[in-house]
Amino acid sequence: MSGLGTGGINLCAEATRSWGSYNMIRKVFPMKTHFAASAMSLLAASASAQTPAETLPDAVGSVAPALEAYSQDSLFGSVWQSEDLSVRDRSLITLAAMMTRHETEDLGDYVALALDAGVTPAEISETITHLAFYSGWGNATAAAEAAAPVYEERGVSAEDLPDVDPELLPLNEEAEASRQEHVQGTYGEVSQGVVDNTEQLLFLDLWLRPALEPRDRSLVTVAALIAAGQPEQMTFHLNRAMDNGLTQEEAGAMLSHLAFYTGWPRVFSAMPVAKDVFANRSD
Amino acid sequence: MSGLGTGGINLCAEATRSWGSYNMIRKVFPMKTHFAASAMSLLAASASAQTPAETLPDAVGSVAPALEAYSQDSLFGSVWQSEDLSVRDRSLITLAAMMTRHETEDLGDYVALALDAGVTPAEISETITHLAFYSGWGNATAAAEAAAPVYEERGVSAEDLPDVDPELLPLNEEAEASRQEHVQGTYGEVSQGVVDNTEQLLFLDLWLRPALEPRDRSLVTVAALIAAGQPEQMTFHLNRAMDNGLTQEEAGAMLSHLAFYTGWPRVFSAMPVAKDVFANRSD
Amino acid sequence: MSGLGTGGINLCAEATRSWGSYNMIRKVFPMKTHFAASAMSLLAASASAQTPAETLPDAVGSVAPALEAYSQDSLFGSVWQSEDLSVRDRSLITLAAMMTRHETEDLGDYVALALDAGVTPAEISETITHLAFYSGWGNATAAAEAAAPVYEERGVSAEDLPDVDPELLPLNEEAEASRQEHVQGTYGEVSQGVVDNTEQLLFLDLWLRPALEPRDRSLVTVAALIAAGQPEQMTFHLNRAMDNGLTQEEAGAMLSHLAFYTGWPRVFSAMPVAKDVFANRSD
Known part of the structure; x- marks a missing residue:
């Protein structure tokens, strides 16, 4: 850094x-x-x-003073300060949620906030690359456009960014063989292209890139799924996140944090999935 | 006013x-x-x-004359004029839907339209605050930014806006105890933070703020859920809306109105939920 | 042209x-x-x-070189060139997905790309009109605003655009009677307005407009449903698309293409629906 x-x-x-x-x-x-x-x-x-409180536009105070008060007291004064999830992780899942929601006007602020919370430029870059696949190409290219001036202002240069073609992390061959067999068997006749790209681009490449810890890669994936309103895709990725080191307390704190940024209903639809994942892991 | x-x-x-x-x-x-x-x-x-028709950009006529004709004949000429839902309510649910969809470029127009239809600046302010919780903080802060110049142009001042810390409406203690017991029992071990914030911030505070009638608060909540594609969260809130005075005819008209602003598929996914709610209430 | x-x-x-x-x-x-x-x-x-590769902002290279490489190698170099779906169809479903996701900043590029791939100005205009109903009015009006300068630059004039009130395609009266009877019976008491508008505006009018082939109309509808995360509404429209000439191979290629633009999870939630549709049609 x-x-x-x-x-x-x-x-x-x-x-x-x-x-x-x-x-x-x-x-x-x-x-x-x-x-x-x-x-x-x-x-x-x-x-x-950049502090979380500085992401709040001045207009909030002049149009909705009560919202400003909730922001200062609850969101910035309490949620962001709660120690059950690090500020670093909070900034990362907030960025993932904002990207997924295509709230492009504030993305630059959230990139700056993540940098100030200790996320490296390489990790943010890799988060953008990762979420191209998990929340859509246009969300990622818009995030790159929002990040570019922040990176330039802070003197981030090419060598601070992830290699295009790095040495990959070791593959868990057994787990991947099982995943691929299941997906090929279920969807091979529906779209072989999806099945092949999922294997070749995602699980034999993207997920093995070292620029983002597997735990963090799963963290932003789960945050993106909650933000996108896709709890039906969350079981696999929340389990993977916890296999890679996310604790149940952190997962619960992530839900509490994201309620503010994605709206309560997104989180309430994710809660039953989290409950099942937690229960099955403790069996 | x-x-x-x-x-x-x-x-x-x-x-x-x-x-x-x-x-x-x-x-x-x-x-x-x-x-x-x-x-x-x-x-x-x-x-x-501001009239509904004035929200239509000129480009529609030059690129898609058929869309302009549908807009004038069906949306503005028929839907907005249908008496099964007041123009005031139509402007409020349209604003809620646009906010939830983050269609920020037109929000200022819809704020002006709501003001002209008799929604007070305080009610719009409170709608923005409310939907921060129900459709995400960034949607609400973007709405505040869109509303600020409209408020300034119309001379809305601080005393026209809701108190930050008002005397709250009376709580239905029995209903709230039941809700809280259910949520605590179901999700307390998943995320105590979500459960606590839901009680303390939403049901013991936000929902009791007097700046928006409970019926209107429920109305914008249901509109936001339809716009967000979350019919699975709608049962509780549509019942609450009807407990607070929304009629079945108004609810049906809301679905018909929102089909245009959220797209038909969002409404068709909400219809089975509305059907069940209506049926259970008439038993 | x-x-x-x-x-x-x-x-x-x-x-x-x-x-x-x-x-x-x-x-x-x-x-x-x-x-x-x-x-x-x-x-x-x-x-x-306009080529697909030219839609990529320069910032991608400076912030996320790996994303630029995936874009060039996989998305532009492989997916767009795969012959299981024409470039024309790819440009049309990409435009439909971007519209539905309200990624307005890039829509002009995708309109230009579609024109260069052989989609006519009339077909794009009609796609915008169609998706007003299927992905929301504001998405369509924003698309019209994005298309207007492209049309002006290319000298598209009023006579190149679809008639407002054309001679309609013949109606399949039996199929429509069956559809209407089902919807009236199921939802007439929920919202007669929705039922009536669905019949009068959509199935007796919009779907019969000749400016977009029924197969293409279904294609953009299915793309919009996948992009919106509404697989629960896809069965009817994917069947209709295939009744109107979309092949199973093309449908599978559409899923593979859209994975990039809507994110993998949207497509994985659509795959079970496509699988069921394919299976039921081959029985």
């Missing part, structure tokens, strides 16, 4: 874990106090860092 | 019930006739009032 | 069948060779023709 100008807050990994810590830093180092050069530099960077 | 410059049409409550009446006013008071100052003022306001 | 300036490639109907052929033309007539005036004119037109 060094040299990317993503804000001094990232110099301290734990500080990115919650905006409570962020606020604490600002209290301990109030802006008008004088420091040595390095501390000044840290503060200057912090001062320009 | 006085002093908000929302158009003389609102001075006459019944006139806002249908655009047939609106057209009647324009016939009775043709534009080139001279009147006393107060009548002139009324006409000037009417002349600038 | 003559006089519309839609590119010399359309002078040769078969050349529009695949971008393989398109590339072949460019190889046979390399750009720097000198020709007689008519051939030059052909080349000039080809050089400005």
